[in-house]
Amino acid sequence: MVRQECINCKATYGIDDIVYFCKKCGDILEIKFDINELTENIDIYDWKTKPISVWRYRPFMPIHESAKLITLGEGGTGLHHSEHLGTELCINNLYIKNEGENPTGSFKDRGMTVGVTKAIELGARHVICASTGNTSASLAAYAARAGIRCTVLIPSGKIAYGKLSQAMIHGAKVLQVKGNFDEALEFVFKLGEKHKEIYLLNSINPFRIEGQKSLGYEICDQLNYETPDAIVIPVGNAGNISAVWKGLTEFYQLGLIKKLPKMIGIQAQGSAPIAHAIKTGNDKIIPVENPETIATAIRIGAPVSWKKAINAIQESHGTAETVTDEEILDAQKTLARIEGIFVEPASASSIAGLKKLIKKGIVLENEKIVCITTGHGLKDPDTAIKQSEKPIEVDANIEAIETTLDLRKAILAR
Ligand SMILES: *Cc1c(COP(=O)(O)O)cnc(C)c1O
């Protein structure tokens, strides 16, 4: 039977029980399938004939047959063979899985289409999350699509304007709590406890992870079931790396792929509890008090899914790396200039991390690598503008424009 299971004590709960933490030990939950049952489901459904998207994998999702899907066409993002960047980094086989191509511009949509579909199934009319950006942008859009109320709590301080504008235009009630992210999150849990009609769609929600595991499935499908050697992925709360790994292991158990890739998690230097645990060979993280990085989407000191992430990295014989803000911005610019892919800073950390691992000889020239870029560059236009050349003001005549473009010399030489 498909169920929710505690990752620690293995206590189980039904998929229609509204529980956010294990009632016995307080740890987080994950969705578990019985592999034989899953095999039967997917045989009936003929999923391979459906277009690549999250709902191609409907029989792999813990959603009832009768559910009304709340969808905006998420998933099915491009897996781009990146020859220019590959050459620059000295590897032959580099792919970019660009999650900025999702409906609201980040991979969060994969989780929210399933999470909000589940919320509707459970009869919820009001959804809530705490977020520094993309989660609220995505939740607001899916709540609008479903026609239900949406509240988002954002911490005080700077938040990337692209993301905030999305939550606002989709009609979410945006509350800026005078406190940090952890405090905002605490209020979300309290509200959920006090008001049973509000459904929580924070990072711990295991139905979101189910949607996000489709990212792992899609990579396999798009590579014709030839598993890459490694998948490089930015890590904040660590839900996504856990989700991708879950998808891959399910495909492996079903016999759809013959081997599993290494999972490589990248964190920003000022916010890297998981990378530090991995590098020091620890099974536990030490939370970072005041996480700092320009990559706001991964500025998280106490990642909720750290256990799942460490497990994914260890089980896959992968690794973790940290990158500086400077390296992140450099990677963002390079990717935009030589591949035409504009991503937000957090996303570029996977590219920056890969570069470092190649230099260190941990990733090798002939390996097939997939880098996940998690969100679109327009999410944070300020950062992009700050590190680009300003528009050049010119007089309104052709000679002035030609001079500025260095075209005059050619004309004079003629
Ligand atoms: C949420 C997010 C991340 C971090 O993902 P986690 O699941 O929290 O590790 C990275 N990049 C972007 C753009 C995001 O929106």
Ligand SMILES: [Zn+2]
């Ligand atoms: Zn438990």
